[in-house]
Amino acid sequence: MQKIIIDTDPGQDDAVAILLALASPELQVLGITCVAGNVPLPLTTLNARKICELAGRTDIEIFAGCDAPIKRKLITAEHVHGKTGLDGIELPAPTMPLQDQHAVDFIIETLRAAQDHEITLCPLGPLTNIATALTRAPDIAIKIKQIVLMGGAYFEVGNITPTAEFNIYVDPEAAEIVFKSGIDLVVLPLDATHKVLTTRARMDRIKALNTQIAQAVISWTDFFERFDMEKYGSDGAPLHDPCVIAYLLQPDIFTGRYINVEIETQSQLTLGMTVADWWGVSGRKANATFMGDVRADAFYELLTQRLSQL
Ligand code: BDR
Numbered sequence: 289m290q291k292i293i294i295d296t297d298p299g300q301d302d303a304v305a306i307l308l309a310l311a312s313p314e315l316q317v318l319g320i321t322c323v324a325g326n327v328p329l330p331l332t333t334l335n336a337r338k339i340c341e342l343a344g345r346t347d348i349e350i351f352a353g354c355d356a357p358i359k360r361k362l363i364t365a366e367h368v369h370g371k372t373g374l375d376g377i378e379l380p381a382p383t384m385p386l387q388d389q390h391a392v393d394f395i396i397e398t399l400r401a402a403q404d405h406e407i408t409l410c411p412l413g414p415l416t417n418i419a420t421a422l423t424r425a426p427d428i429a430i431k432i433k434q435i436v437l438m439g440g441a442y443f444e445v446g447n448i449t450p451t452a453e454f455n456i457y458v459d460p461e462a463a464e465i466v467f468k469s470g471i472d473l474v475v476l477p478l479d480a481t482h483k484v485l486t487t488r489a490r491m492d493r494i495k496a497l498n499t500q501i502a503q504a505v506i507s508w509t510d511f512f513e514r515f516d517m518e519k520y521g522s523d524g525a526p527l528h529d530p531c532v533i534a535y536l537l538q539p540d541i542f543t544g545r546y547i548n549v550e551i552e553t554q555s556q557l558t559l560g561m562t563v564a565d566w567w568g569v570s571g572r573k574a575n576a577t578f579m580g581d582v583r584a585d586a587f588y589e590l591l592t593q594r595l596s597q598l
């Protein structure tokens with residue numbers, strides 16, 4: 289069983305990622321740590337609890353983390369995810385508690401108690417919590433098996449600016465700390481996630497599961513599809529964050545390169561860009577496995593099968 293901590297800013301695609309993880313017996317979710325991103329922290333923590341309750345998993349511990357990036361003002365994405373961050377189906381107000389402990393303290397404490405290389409971190413939002421934990425407690429790095437994160441782009445360049453992907457752009461200083469940490473990194477950038485489209489045929493198979501969970505997933509994807517289909521002119525919208533969990537379950541559906549990736553933190557024009565040395569021209573040391581492709585049908589087969597188990 290792989291032990292994971294999900295760090296997240298739900299977000300409809302974060303929600304699907306959390307459900308996929310909770311539906312997978314190979315994964316033990318040690319906790320869900322929330323961060324400000326798609327919407328402010330009070331909403332991401334509320335949404336995380338709603339999602340766990342929807343899955344009947346009130347036993348999962350949920351923590352509130354950083355409410356703003358390390359040195360910048362928070363930028364949010366209500367234009368994609370709606371006012372609540374989880375627009376779509378109306379879910380009941382959660383009754384499960386938010387833990388008292390700060391998410392960063394939870395991450396530090398959990399990692400300190402672990403064996404070396406035991407726990408995988410799964411960031412699905414800005415990297416503020418993870419970078420803060422690594423800065424405050426550098427001794428935890430050795431306890432991390434891998435950081436498998438959604439963020440960045442190379443060939444697809446950007447989605448929030450012409451050259452930056454949202455999660456990295458919101459807190460580039462945090463991203464820089466993570467990318468320079470020396471920890472084994474697997475990156476699911478837009479180059480992979482933009483291929484995982486919610487086409488009608490794929491979503492019809494999820495709808496046919498005919499469960500409350502399937503209904504919620506369809507309502508969420510229907511919601512953000514409207515925005516993305518207009519933006520990209522594509523058949524369906526990318527389901528970004530579930531790629532992180534799918535990678536843990538079936539890494540062979542993704543292909544990429546082990547390359548050098550640096551974060552732009554200075555330029556006004558290209559702030560938050562993941563400068564990925566895909567062609568190996570910089571001579572800089574490789575620090576991340578950067579995914580470029582995915583077998584999207586295999587991804588949806590996995591997702592549909594797992595959601596049927598919830
Ligand atoms: C990322 O940004 C957020 O809006 C999504 O939840 C995803 O994590 C995609 O750029």
Ligand code: CA
Pocket residue numbers: 296297298299301302325326412413529
């Ligand atoms: Ca997210």
